[in-house]
Amino acid sequence: METRYKLNKNLAQMLKGGVIMDVTNAEQAKIAENAGAVAVMALERVPADIRRQGGVARMSDPKMIREIKETVSIPVMAKARIGHFVEAQILEALGIDYIDESEVLTPADDVNHINKSAFKIPFVCGARNLGEALRRIGEGASMIRTKGEAGTGNVIEAVRHMRTMTNDMKKVQSASSMELMHIAKEFGAPFEAIKYIHENGHLPVVNFAAGGIATPADAALMMQLGVDGVFVGSGIFKSGNPAKRAKAIVEATTYYDDPEKLAAISENLGEAMVGINIDELPQEQLLAQRGW
């Protein structure tokens, strides 16, 4: 199982510097692949629609996932509800490449996350801070993403979560070894994982940004803040010209630190998705608070 876990972390390494796009059917998956996505995330409704329509959001129809798998050659990911280990079993049986145990879907367990170490298939999980990331890694996640606030087209939460993670890591790194157990307690993180951060100064897995990225500049911002790549959910297929915007976000993720190229890339993309001010959302509608 240790070899399997390493291979699963390795696949995430191959995705670095790339964009993973939410898609809800085979046609969108093809648009994403043609735009240069490194993987697609199959889900029933993009977060913006889940937010608007409400109701319980679940794993997608396996038929739709199969169709997407047959349509594209890049890795296919799909979402399972937090704690819903049977949805995860089904997704594993479909032979996809990665499962996202995601707060965007309605949680199935309000206490426990999936025991991801029991699976052969890799998992990516969301986190708002270092403690949460290390709890997910402790459960067997082989990739982490910031939660951000999905379906808002507002990058502020992704920025907050990435900055928090970076600051948490600095704190662990600069602490004396005597303080590590107290930090582990404070962060609610496994001691061994805190020790790893103390010694290495980075997460033991790849870390992407997600939740609110809607423009090439948003993607480049997250890259400059130190993430390894980006997830774009509603930002592409809720915009005026999905193919063009998708391509531009891919390019901006590669040339994230080249403002002249970013200016050219950002030109004339049509309308971005309509954003939501997170302050105006009632507490119970904040997806990032799901998971613990």
Next chain:
Amino acid sequence: MKTIGVLSMQGAVSEHLQKLQQVGVNAKRVRTQDDFSQIDGLIIPGGESTAIGKLLDDFNMTDFIREQIKNGLPVWGTCAGMILLAKNISNQEKTYLATMDITVQRNAYGSQLNSFVTEEKITQISPNKLPLIFIRAPYIESADTDVNILAVVDNNIVAAQQNNMLVTSFHPELTDNNDVHLYFKSMC
């Protein structure tokens, strides 16, 4: 000291940069045509060949890099890099740099659940057994006669060389072993 570039459009770039430093060469991220004036060799890393290939096309790099390779620039493609260098891809029409006389199959082993690790001796590269990591890997289905076959795993060609071009289906940059990087250094 030699300088070896790692093509940095997308993929496992930092892993190769770190290895290059360990084997005593200058390591450089390569993302524009200008960057090529400073390098003695180029690594095309693992990643998604469709994404890397598209970025190369969109930023007018494909023809330029092809010329550099034809003019003798030593190049090593790992995984996606192998696909980008192949003249033929059996399960798709689109090719990319298309400089090496090999036919490769993409995702030849299937999905991530079929990714695997094995060990093999590659006598032309090293006297040691090397750990070979395959991640949604391609392999070479067939190669022209002047392509030197370096390694075969389960009857599939997984490493080969043709003059200044080296390709591996597997990822030496993900292991603790530096022998393939040392070998490529000797090619540069």
